Amino acid sequence: MKRMFAALLLGLFVAAPAFAVNKDNVGCGLGSMLMQEKEGLVWEIMATTTNGTSGNQTFGISSGTLGCEKPAKLAVREQLDRFVADNMDALAVDIAMGEGETLGTLAELALVEEGRKADFFAALQMNFDQIYPDGGINSVQVVDQITSVLERI
Template sequence: MKIKLVIGGCLIVLAAAGSSLAGQAQNNCGCGLGSMLWANKADGSILSQTMQVTTNGLFGNQTFGITSGTLGCEQPESIGADDRTFAYVRDNMDGLARDIAVGRGEYLETLAELLAVPEDSKGAFADSLQDNFSQIFVTGEEPAEVILERIVIVAG
């Protein structure tokens, strides 16, 4: 009798936990085509989540969704840097410093592209970096990661 009560209690707890986690599927799978296609079938089960994440992985669409703010993804409001941008800054520090000092130039334009600065904000981006040149290049000996971090902070 006690065993039946314990098993019954466990089943009730598991059922309650399963139903309360059913809405959490997107938290595990993220946004993207899979999450959109399987949204009506998202019951929080392993199978449902596996289908969502597999579809997202097969189509590789989450980057597009995040960048464009589609497919259930949120578009970031602030500028951020990735490995490619870091490599660019590292390999072009001198040219970038010259362009930031004058507020224009090819290196600065490329950096704005890599940071996905909207076209209508590129002038303000360049002006902001130029105005804050001394906060970005303090000693002239900083490593690229420090420079890039300061650029992102200034560009906000």
């Protein structure tokens, strides 16, 4: 049994160069970075295994590193979280009025199309009490509420 496994493994290493497969098969991650100049099935399997078992592919996707792209929605959410945290009071005033520079910046960060901005502003203003229910709300909760309103318009 051991000899059969060894023979199969040896056969893969010898035949691997004949299987130059598209590098897109393995995805992004540390394994892909380490094996990027290698060709063949065995190298792709090693890259895939490294990407999948060490958890680095998840890190790469969420951080936009290791040859991975960060999902647009995640990047937008991070920008919104940071902006709202830095502008809680000014944003509350602008939402209450249904206009303002802070609200305009929020719309741009949320990727609201130009033709939908007026509806976005009006929807936020109508839902002000939901977005800012009390003085104890934090910025993450505000973004959650704003996102909820944005999904409905």
